[in-house]
Amino acid sequence: MDGRLNEPHLGRRHFLKGAGLLAISFSLSGAMPGLGRAAPAAPKLGPYGPAADELDSWIAIDTAGFATLYTGVCELGTGSHTALLQVMAEELDIAFDHAKLQPPDTNRTPDQFVSSGSRSIAYHAVPIRQAAAEARHALVAMAAEKFKVPAEQLVVENGVVSVTGAPGKHVSYGQLIGGRQFDLKVTGAVKPKDPSLHKIVGTPVHRIDIPGKVTGSFTFxxxxxxxxxxxxxxxxxxxxxxxxxxxxxxxxxxxxxxxxxxxxxxxxxxxxxxxxxxxxxxxxxxxxxxxxADLPDMKDIHQKLREVPIYAPGIPAKYPGGVIAKDGDVESALTGAAKAIKATYESPYHLHxxxxxxxxxxxxxxxxxxxxxxxxxxxxxxxxxxxxxxxxxxxxxxxxxxxxxxxxxxxxxxxxxxxxxxxxxxxxxxxxxxxxxxxxxxETYKTARVTDVRGGLDADGKIVAWESNAWGFSGYSRPEYHEPKQGGEPGSLVTAQLAGWTTPGLEEGFNGIALESAPYYTVGSKHVVFNYLGPASHRQGPIRMRVGSMRGVGSPDNVFMVESFIDELAAAAGADPVEFRLKHLSDPRTIAVVKAATERAGWQPRPAHSASAENGDIRTGRGIALFGGGKETRIASIFEVEVNRKSGAIRVKKVTVAHDCGLIVNPDGVRNQIEGGVIQGISRGLMEEVTFDRSRVTSLDWASYPIITFPDVPDEIDIVLLNRPDLPAAGVGEASTKNVWAGIANAVFDATGVRLRRLPFTPERFKEALAKQA
Amino acid sequence: MTSVAVGDETAMRRIGVTVNGTLQAGEVSVRLTLADFLRQDLKLTGTHLGCEHGVCGACTILLDGRAVRACLLLAVQVDGHSVTTVEGLAPSATVLHPLQEAFCAHHGLQCGFCTPGMLTTLVEFLKDCPDPSAEEVRVAISGNICRCTGYDSIVEATLSAAANMRDGS
Known part of the structure; x- marks a missing residue:
């Protein structure tokens, strides 16, 4: 292990001292970055850049022309380090194999906060791109001086600067640096490359970690x-x-x-x-x-969630009482509606x-x-x-x-x-x-959830009212939070609690768990409430089941609610679910993914469900679920399922995904994350449920908490990527998991006319829902 | 060979086992699992432990060419046998096994923790079934759990490796 046990805590600057090199960092002076904790306002590169009180080198280029990226981003097995190197190599105009990476080490790399929320590229690549662009700019300026030509006459390829139209006049980065040391500060004044010039970003570069992982030499x-x-x-x-x-x-x-x-x-x-x-x-x-033995009876968990007092200290001031959206008078809109429906959606605790x-x-x-x-x-x-x-x-x-x-x-x-x-x-x-x-x-679990929804339609089948009330614990129990930066607290860690640590952990959590619970559809009057129950752990809280962030945090449950209910409204209106959605959408990017997915999957418009068209126990159906809005990734997916009405078994046969995450850095990485998000979402939706008795969690192994294996994986996941190089990169790892549960439920409804509102959709749950409906 | 009293937690026994082509001889506790022997004594940490009871498949190794769970075997049980771990799949330090090559080319992993078990399982499978269908590949690795669920890329990588191995032979 390369860890230099008890190496003196030298600090990152010292570490970089060596032979000739060019290091670029963010300055203490505040000329750069309004980026971290106490940083002054300045050119904004993104919220998670380096802290102004921590002078850090981000990129060091050595005399051999190799550039090392010092990153605080933690690689979580998603390929983010490879993508960050693509970003650096692109801006520096070096060959990808000359890009090296120093993974997080508090003696060597800058603070890039929490690598979570699919932000590794969307946020953390921003300062890296800037630092690389400025390093290149400085090197080109050095070459311009050397050749006594304006910088505009210079081109850079594979780390070699050449004078246009003057064969033989070229110099490598390594030669420019020579044995000297350059210590540059990012100014924010250099503009990164135009995306149309990208040669490395946007290509499926092979991941740097895979060779070590297939030979067993990689150190986990x-x-x-x-x-x-x-x-x-x-x-x-x-x-x-x-x-x-x-x-x-x-x-x-x-x-x-x-x-x-x-x-x-x-x-x-x-x-x-x-x-x-x-x-x-x-x-x-x-x-x-x-x-x-103070845990509730597992079968009562959703009722118990409704009875837990709201955790007021954790609700941000901008959402008084947990009200996320309020527009018009929902009660009177519902009273005046031509048709009003309601539904309750429930989900269990999930394991990472x-x-x-x-x-x-x-x-x-x-x-x-x-x-x-x-x-x-x-x-x-x-x-x-x-x-x-x-x-x-x-x-x-x-x-x-x-x-x-x-x-x-x-x-x-x-x-x-x-x-x-x-x-x-x-x-x-x-x-x-x-x-x-x-x-x-x-470990931390995804909180169990319950959400009540009511909605109303006018005589034309337009939504005129939407009300939702959700209950759930926190989506956060990390030692640190980042919006704004706070923490470094052990209090939310269950092991610290076991060890007698009593200072509270972070209060954060509302934003993550309530994320995307407001509909992104035009719905007339609305009232969206999240009854936030605060943090909980095995050792603290009103229900001692430990909760924390899991892929998408609150989104998969919230989108399950929104996308199931919009489908229920479409059915109530007797409308095709795609057409009904389009009628209530206004965001062009969201509309674009809906169209891309439906075209690719060959969607056949149909009112309500097509269950009556088939006979026998085996029924097939298709459902759509999407997510769109804000700065986030847009996604629309068509799920095709096969349901055995007799056994209750549901199999997802094919998923067609249209995905718009803005600029795509590595299409291969994006596809893999989408595929993983969809399949893991199917696993969570069809079979996963943490079980507990009155004392403890009882699903302790893979037999009691089964997850998906090959036989249950869909035959095909067809992915359409909508690349938007003109837009910033948005997150990828979580988006494709958000709409899976609703997508399956909507497809099962199409196949059978049975509406599933409680996860997981096990054969027993299907049969219960079928019996209830009959 | 020493006789061991039932319940004796400290008994040791001498074993000799060929690991990745090299004979390894030494004294081990009779309770030591093969997985712990490989990881601790031989420093072959490519064999990963996921569940400790034979379910997840991460610790799969080849015992005389057959895929078995290293967490379910005792080191003393492989005395006199031949073990291949993920570190021993590549024919040389500079050449990868076709399956390893294909996993690199087809992005056949996400976090990679389950990968050693996937690879060893598939090495055995392709020996028995050199020209598999996608469905057969799925069945072959249905006993290996991947939580990142990079399943499709694994199937693609395996089919590609199989084709390359057929061409090469």
């Missing part, structure tokens, strides 16, 4: 090894709210390799010389716990389900702390760790090591607290990996 967080490292495992309470009464250390006295049993409040762990020794010791350690359980290595020493972690927020977690240990930030170094795909906040941050506690107790580096059951039982 789970593979990090440092000298003298010991192995730890944790022992979690058997009930979410249970506390330790007694630990019987003699219960593992017969086991080999035990170094120490560690307890900090209710955080229990064992440290051993070898990993399998720690597993066995944790398994056999006898701990007696207090009884606790990373294939590799969370793992971290911590080395807590008197002179400083080093952490290896698969976090999504390197600086935020470092700050949280420092607070947890009572240290200054600069005494803690966090080195990012990629984990298994996370799809939101899994246990990556939490396990760091475990590792810190265990390492501190033994004075040696300790690697802690959660067992599968620790991960599935103690």
């Amino acid at each position: 967080a789970q593979d990090v090894k440092v000298p003298g490292m010991l192995h730890g495992r944790v022992v979690r309470p058997p009930a979410h709210g249970a506390s330790v009464i007694e630990i019987d250390e003699s219960s593992i006295a017969h086991l080999p390799g035990v170094v120490k049993v560690v307890r900090k409040a209710d955080l229990i762990g064992v440290v051993c010389h070898r990993e399998e020794e720690a597993i066995e010791a944790a398994r056999q350690l006898k701990v007696s716990w207090s009884a606790w 389900g990373s294939i590799g359980p969370s793992c971290a290595v911590a080395d807590v020493r008197p002179d400083g702390v080093t952490i290896w972690s698969a976090t999504q927020t390197a600086y935020g977690l470092r700050e949280a760790a420092a607070k947890f240990l009572g240290l200054a930030n600069d005494k803690v170094r966090l080195i990012f090591a990629e984990g298994a795909g996370c799809y939101g906040q899994n246990g990556a941050d939490d396990v760091v607290i475990d590792a810190l506690v265990l390492s501190q107790a033994v004075g040696k580096p300790v690697r802690v990996q959660w067992m599968r059951a620790d991960e599935t039982g103690w």
